Amino acid sequence: MNPRAVWAIYRVEMARAFRTVLQSIISPVISTSLYFVVFGSAIGSRITEIDGISYGAFIVPGLMMLSLLTQSISNASFAIYFPKFVGSIYELLSAPVSYLEIVIAYVGGAATKSILLGLIILATASLFVPLRIEHPFWMVAFLVLTAVTFSLFGFIIGIWAKTFEQLQLVPLLIITPLTFLGGSFYSIHMLPGVWKTITLFNPVVYLISGFRWSFFGKADVSVGVSLGMTLAFLAVCIAIVAWIFKTGYRLRN
Amino acid sequence: MSSIITIAGVTKTYATGFKALKEINLDIQRGEIFALLGPNGAGKTTLISIVCGIVNRSSGTVTVDGHDIGRDYRAARGLIGLVPQELTIDAFETVWATVNYSRGLFGKPANKAFVEKVLRDLSLWEKKDAKAITLSGGMKRRLMIAKALSHEPRVLFLDEPTAGVDVELRQDMWEMVRRLREDGVTIILTTHYIEEAEAMADRVGVINKGEIILVEGKAELMRKLGRKQMTLELRAPLGAVPEALSRYALELSADGGQLTYTYDNQSDRPGVASLLRDLGAAGIEFRDLDTQNSSLEEIFVNLLRQDQ
Structure with a gap:
């Protein structure tokens, strides 16, 4: 093992976040506040309760997930794409570092950032609505698991992407719609019949549902299924990363 | 002298079908300065990239001080420092941060005194808190060298080190290469400035179209073919x-x-x-x-x- 290398990479990744502190921390606080003004107060005042939870509180887990997914992907994909783009990746490839260490460092860095972000959003939200967390252990577990899984997914995108456009494409065209349609702002029980079934093919539904369960003890789908789906997606991402490294795909060719 | 790098039957065919290296057999002697000459596209950079672990080889074996670059890549890569041809640095890092990062990446414990010495030797100490993006081209080149030397390598690859470099820096660089050799570091450089190979190298290899067509001591080469x-x-x-x-x-x-x-x-x-x-x-x-x-x-x- 080369723990010093993991630490060196991790530190650089974290330093980048603190260098761009405005973008990394202030902007999610502002956007969360805006969501609360728009959804929580303006629209939320007309929706009284969902599943016995005030609408303002109901959207908190969804909002956290929304940021967690997009930030995990963009952090991790950018972290590995940027050195590829400027060419400084040569150093990483020529260093005595194993693939596992590369993944731990980059994915760890990206996941740490998005977890911190999730907690900042939670703190901001608690200024607007009274919150309770019924299953704190599972809340943290879903938070970490989702951050790691989607950082891995972002890492894959970063290696796959050949242009900045491709780098933006997947988050923009797939993740954002899936998140908005995944029950961030509503319960899927509110959807008309056939859409309720279609929406079950959206993996993000399970993440948000499980996460919301950890807050309020209420879920759209059973929490076991949520956990299972999250782990399944994690397994798929690990398999893809393993394949990338085995073949040197877009790295050593 | 024993060889420190042994390249045996190495070939590289890119996914496009382009055969960049046909079959390379080459021994680099411990402590020598070896100049790899060849026209553009001859396979110089591909060969270096394979030895350093940046590009996968199609077949053949490479050992560095007895360590196979595949099976025993940690030991092999740990011995090597690479200064690539292109100036590729994370532009937003400071000189100090990026050189220490390189050292960490190669698994070496932090050593401020050593990093300071490397920076001083390369006249970069004054710039240690500057971001890479603010450096001149020559300074960036020095920074790339500092990064490569940060982990105290025993073998240093310099890929076209003086391309686009002014005369003064070029002389500084050769001075540094001589000092490194005195410390027992093996140096492999590619160049198409032949006068450099002539001035510096102990041995010269000529590569063309993916094949080594000649390896000879510089003096013998001059005598035989001159x-x-x-x-x-x-x-x-x-x-x-x-x-x-x-x-x-x-x-x-x-x-x-x-x-x-x-x-x-x-x-x-x-x-x-x-x-x-x-x-x-x-x-x-x-x-x-x-x-x-x-x-x-x-x-x-x-x-x-x-x-x-």
């Missing part, structure tokens, strides 16, 4: 070279005042002594005489021509 020229300043201009001297294939300058004789050490052309005798016999007198060895550059061009 051509010599002797120029005679004549006392009185000649109208034409006399018939009696035709076997020397002499060249007469346009004004008739200079005779040039080209010979090489291996050809069976008659020697200088007999030419001088025959000149005397023909009654041609000269004021002065000058001989020149051909440069590595001429040797190189000739080799590539033969290889066509």
Whole structure:
């Protein structure tokens, strides 16, 4: 093992976040506040309760997930794409570092950032609505698991992407719609019949549902299924990363 | 001397089907300066990239100080420092941060004194808190070298180190290379500035179209393949070279005042002594005489021509 290398990479990744502190921390606080003004107060005042939870509180887990997914992907994909783009990746490839260490460092860095972000959003939200967390252990577990899984997914995108456009494409065209349609702002029980079934093919539904369960003890789908789906997606991402490294795909060719 | 890098039967075929390396066998001796010469696209960078672990080889084996670059990549890569051709640095990092990062990446414990020495040696110490993006081209090049030296490598690869570098920096760089060699570091450089190879290298390898066409000690190479020229300043201009001297294939300058004789050490052309005798016999007198060895550059061009 080369723990010093993991630490060196991790530190650089974290330093980048603190260098761009405005973008990394202030902007999610502002956007969360805006969501609360728009959804929580303006629209939320007309929706009284969902599943016995005030609408303002109901959207908190969804909002956290929304940021967690997009930030995990963009952090991790950018972290590995940027050195590829400027060419400084040569150093990483020529260093005595194993693939596992590369993944731990980059994915760890990206996941740490998005977890911190999730907690900042939670703190901001608690200024607007009274919150309770019924299953704190599972809340943290879903938070970490989702951050790691989607950082891995972002890492894959970063290696796959050949242009900045491709780098933006997947988050923009797939993740954002899936998140908005995944029950961030509503319960899927509110959807008309056939859409309720279609929406079950959206993996993000399970993440948000499980996460919301950890807050309020209420879920759209059973929490076991949520956990299972999250782990399944994690397994798929690990398999893809393993394949990338085995073949040197877009790295050593 | 034992070899520190052994390259055996290494080939590289890119996904496009392009055969960048046909079959490379090469030994680099411990502590030497080895110059790899070749025209653009000959496979120099591909070969270096394979040894350093940046590109996967298609077949063959490479060992660095006995460590296989595949099975034992940690030990192998830990010994190597690489300065690539392109100036590729994370532009937003400071000099100090990026050099320490490199050291950590290679698994070495933090050593501020050593990093400071590297930066001082490369005249970068004043700039240690500057971001890479603010450095001049020459400074960036020094920074790339500092990064490569940060983990105290035993083998240093310099890929076209002086491309686009001003004269002063180039001399500093060669000074540094000499110092490193004194410390026992093996240096492999690619260049197409042949005068550099001529000035610095112990041995020269020539690569063309993915094949090593020659590896030789620089001195032997110059002796074996170097051509010599002797120029005679004549006392009185000649109208034409006399018939009696035709076997020397002499060249007469346009004004008739200079005779040039080209010979090489291996050809069976008659020697200088007999030419001088025959000149005397023909009654041609000269004021002065000058001989020149051909440069590595001429040797190189000739080799590539033969290889066509």
